[in-house]
Amino acid sequence: MDFISILSIFVMACFVGYYVVWSVTPALHTPLMAVTNAISSVIVVGALVAGAAEGSVVSKWLGLGAVVLASVNIFGGFAVTERMLAMYKKKEKK
Amino acid sequence: MEHITTPPWAMLAYLVAGVLFIMALRGLSSPATSRAGNRYGIVGMTIAMVTTLATHGVASLPEIAAAIAIGGGLGFVTARKIKMTDMPQLVAAFHSLVGLAAVLVGLAAYLNPIAFGIAGPDGVIEVQSRIEMGLGIAIGAITFSGSVIAFLKLNGNMSGAPIMLPGRHAINLGTLLAILGLVGYFTQDQAPWVIAVITALSFVIGFLLIIPIGGADMPVVVSMLNSYSGWAAAAMGFTLHNTAMIITGALVGSSGAILSYIMCKAMNRSFISVIAGGFGAAPEASGGGAAKVQRPWKRGSAEDAAFLMKEAENVIIIPGYGMAVAQAQHVLREMGDLLKKEGVNVKYAIHPVAGRMPGHMNVLLAEANVPYDEVFELEDINGEFAQADVAFIIGANDVVNPAAKTDKSSPIYGMPVFDVDKAKTVMFIKRSMGGVGYAGVDNDVFYMDQTMMLLADAKKMVEDINKALAH
Helix, strand or coil: CCHHHHHHHHHHHHHHHHHHHHCCCHHHHHHHHHHHHHHHHHHHHHHHHHHHCCCCHHHHHHHHHHHHHHHHHHHHHHHHHHHHHHHCCCCCCC | CCCCCCCHHHHHHHHHHHHHHHHHHHHCCCHHHHHHHHHHHHHHHHHHHHHHHHHCCHHHHHHHHHHHHHHHHHHHHHHHHCCHHHHHHHHHHHHHHHHHHHHHHHHHHHHCCCCCCCECCCCCECHHHHHHHHHHHHHHHHHHHHHHHHHHHHCCCCCCCCCCCCCHHHHHHHHHHHHHHHHHHHCCCCCHHHHHHHHHHHHHHHHHHHCCCCHHHHHHHHHHHHHHHHHHHHHHHHHHCCHHHHHHHHHHHHHHHHHHHHHHHHHCCCHHHHHHCCCCCCCCCCCCCCCCCCCCCCECCHHHHHHHHHHCCEEEEEECHHHHHCCCHHHHHHHHHHHHHCCCEEEEEECCCCCCCCCHHHHHHHHCCCCHHHEEEHHHHHHHHHHCCEEEEECCCHHHCCHHHHCCCCCCCCCCCCCHHHCCEEEEEECCCCCCCCCCCCCHHHHCCCEEEEECCHHHHHHHHHHHHHC
8 A cells, every 4th residue: 555545545444433433422532531532552463473473582572562451452442442331321110 | 656566455554444443533523423433433444444454564472462462451451440539540541652653663763664655675765755654643642651640640640830941942842853853864864863852752742741741731631642643644644644533633632622722711820831830730829718708608518408409490410520530430429329319400510620630520420320311411401590599519619719810810710610600599519618710719609699618528518418318
């Protein structure tokens, strides 16, 4: 992929992000932060590439370190979001 | 020029992951669809990880599995154990990890560029990739050290008071320019010292940027760091030519930026003034009291409060962070239940800055089993105070202070506040008449004719009201 294609995806995604985030109800802003935290750990993709690659031992260990950090976030972020969302209940109908 | 050999199916898989992340955020538009949204996010992450492992030699699988197990286990246990009041600290800690992970990935890519497909066989990194890498590492490092400071301040390990260095604006600006200059120089010379200095300076600037920001502005800071963690992921996505990372980075970056904007607006503070720091300091030595004359106010008892609310038709409860500190959310919900039994219409009104991070108060009320359809945002409920028989203020202060509307000299002037003065009766739970709000200003609501001050610990007072209601 050339730079312009990547940049196009990025700019479009910024606009999508803008509209999607404004549609998030303020009551869920804390879960929004927790889940954005979890998904921004998609950086784990880069960590996995480094951790799996041969050629540089230091690079490999840096990658594995990043895998640990990103995994804390992924599992922690999704789990805490799930926990919070489970608490939101509607009024019981009598 | 192009060295990346990502197969087309993998590129498609990353795109699917990116779309699933968009749907994860979309789900949060209502509590009813939110849990499905979170599942989309989990599926997206699984797809991204499996695709990466499948396309990049599985030789190191045992080490990688161990790394995921260690990190995942830690994260999962923390997520289960954390108290909802501590959510802002947790989020700050998580941001710091994303930042540090970005730095590590950037450095790994620098040391082994061929594995990332950003260098020729001679190991010379492409110019464009050098810029992306340099910026990615810089943003990641700022996110890391900034979030660590935010965590320490929120967690109480460090005073919330701003720490002002002399000439800090010049120092900050100089450091930022130096980082940008070095990223520029990095395109000419890929020597290790350049990347090392960029990393070090970025750690320093993250630290310098956050220490002068006071406790009251922490909701903005947490949102801002949320945004940075997204931009760091996006920069790494550019380096790796990975759509999932770019889409996610853009989403998270916009999300944090919008939340910062909402928080700033809710406090009537400009983003620049928050970043410049200095707000949320300890109240000035004399406080508001010295200039003011002693004014008369009325004290009420739990029995009086219970009697009035029982007779009321509409009660609006305004909880603030003080309620969470007193751990009064559960007894407050019981009070709401008792009142509803008496046929009273009970609503909760939440100011955007009621908690320590955006939406924090909603989570705390949800945890106490308050149904979310009884909870309203400032602009949705502010018109209803004229019809309210009782405005019940618990643990909040600045968000009901009319000085924000009338007193141009007040530090909170211009902040949107609840029009509690329109309610027939105002009940104000407060520990004593001495203390003032976070912003350190006196509140005219204390002295209004229709105000009844309920002076006690918030939890104790509500318990007493509940006893009186049960009779």
